[in-house]
Amino acid sequence: MIGEDDLQAFIDDRLDDSRRAEVEAHLAHHPETAERVAAEHRQRAMLRGQLAAKFAEPVPARLRIANIRAARRGGWAGKVRLAAAALVIFVVGAAGGWFANGLVPVSAPVAQTTSVAQGATAAYRTFVVEVAHPVEVGAAQETHLLQWLGKRLGRPLAAPDLSRFGYKLMGGRLLPAGSAAAAQLMYDDASGRRLTVYVRAASGTETAFRFQQEGDAATFAWIDQGFGFAVTAMASRDELLPIAEAVYQKFVGKS
Amino acid sequence: MADPAALLEPLIPALRRYAYALLRDHDAADDLVQDTLERALSRWLLRRPDGDLRAWLFTMQRNLFINAYRRRQRQGPHATLDDATMPGSAAQQEAGLEVQDVLAALDQLPEEQKSLLLLIGVEDFSYDDxxxxxxxxxxxxxxxxxxxxxxxxxxxxxxxxxxxRRVK
Structure with a gap:
């Protein structure tokens, strides 16, 4: 039996030899259908013919890929840079996961500190670039902010005074940290440089500082009595160390 | 990775042909192709490397046409019924000739049918594609x-x- 789909495929010349022969035999006995099929085949050919000249035209200069790329180069380069930055973060995160999995000999407390440092760095990267809403609750409501975060963390929280380093409290926010909560306090200096103090529950009793540099973000992290702390800023290790020590002094033994 | 220019440029004549058949205006057609190529470059890393590049480009171009160009085309000068029928066509038909403007007649079809006829009948895409x-x-x-x-x-x-009604 010959169906409409056979006729369409016949018009498009897409049947194999045996099927085409069957369609031709069918059309020989159905002159009206044959006439229609011939007309549609002819119209298909005419359409192709009418568009052949357009296809054969030389491509105008504005459609050359090199020219289109040149016109959009600024945006393009920016996107590539952004993608590269995301890749760096991903690779560092993956490497951290590798260490945390214990596939290389690293003691568990160090892994905990690394994990805190990573959480802090990720939160830093997310919110330090935030212009409209860098913090959830501003420093104007500092008392409310610290009570709220302290309650969610399960530990009293104070905002270390970092004014002698030029940093002033902007405010803070609550963040997810696994199944628990983390708090981020954000500071900025006169030039707009931002620094964060990150706190979350963490097991382990290690108190040594652990330094981590991810791109231009430097972090000191430590564990103290069931909580992990991290101080992150776009700063050198030497610049950041005294600030971390001040934050440590503020929090030590307060949990 | 293969250079986008080397892969894209051989496909531009066909994109221009499809765009012109849709829009019937040379400049507007090249605008559409340019938009398509810009989008292809911006999404180059997102395309499926094993996918059919030509089908990907035609899909983008058709979507761009639907979203942005169809309205503009409706507002612009458009082939009327009279243009498509052309005086004298009856006489030519009697003489067994069909020299009408098939492209103009195609304009009277809904976009989906028009694209289907172009993609299959002119661009030689498979029925699946x-x-x-x-x-x-x-x-x-x-x-x-x-x-x-x-x-x-x-x-x-x-x-x-x-x-x-189709005559059986």
Missing amino acids: AARILGIPMGTVMSRLSRGRQKLRSILETGRATLL
Whole structure:
């Protein structure tokens, strides 16, 4: 039996030899259908013919890929840079996961500190670039902010005074940290440089500082009595160390 | 990775042909192709490397046309019924000739039928690829193609966009 789909495929010349022969035999006995099929085949050919000249035209200069790329180069380069930055973060995160999995000999407390440092760095990267809403609750409501975060963390929280380093409290926010909560306090200096103090529950009793540099973000992290702390800023290790020590002094033994 | 320019440039003539058939305006067609190429470059890393580049480009171009160009085309100068029917066509038909403007007649079809006829009849896409480009079920391609061709034929034969009942 010959169906409409056979006729369409016949018009498009897409049947194999045996099927085409069957369609031709069918059309020989159905002159009206044959006439229609011939007309549609002819119209298909005419359409192709009418568009052949357009296809054969030389491509105008504005459609050359090199020219289109040149016109959009600024945006393009920016996107590539952004993608590269995301890749760096991903690779560092993956490497951290590798260490945390214990596939290389690293003691568990160090892994905990690394994990805190990573959480802090990720939160830093997310919110330090935030212009409209860098913090959830501003420093104007500092008392409310610290009570709220302290309650969610399960530990009293104070905002270390970092004014002698030029940093002033902007405010803070609550963040997810696994199944628990983390708090981020954000500071900025006169030039707009931002620094964060990150706190979350963490097991382990290690108190040594652990330094981590991810791109231009430097972090000191430590564990103290069931909580992990991290101080992150776009700063050198030497610049950041005294600030971390001040934050440590503020929090030590307060949990 | 292969250079986008080396892969894209051989496909530009076909994109221009499809764009021109849709828009019937040379400048607007090249605008559409340029938009398509810009989008292709911006999404170059997101495309499926094993996918068919030509089908990907035609899908983007068709979507761009639907989203942005169709309205503009409706507002601009447009082939009227009279242009498509052309005085004297009846006489030519009597003489067994069909020299009408098939492209103008095609303008009277709904966009989906028009694209289907172009993608299959001119661009030689497979029925499967055409279904994917147009986002229609594979099973309906043949019946829609049949209806589109029937409608085109009736426009060319009668000069009117009436859908004739198929003669068995």
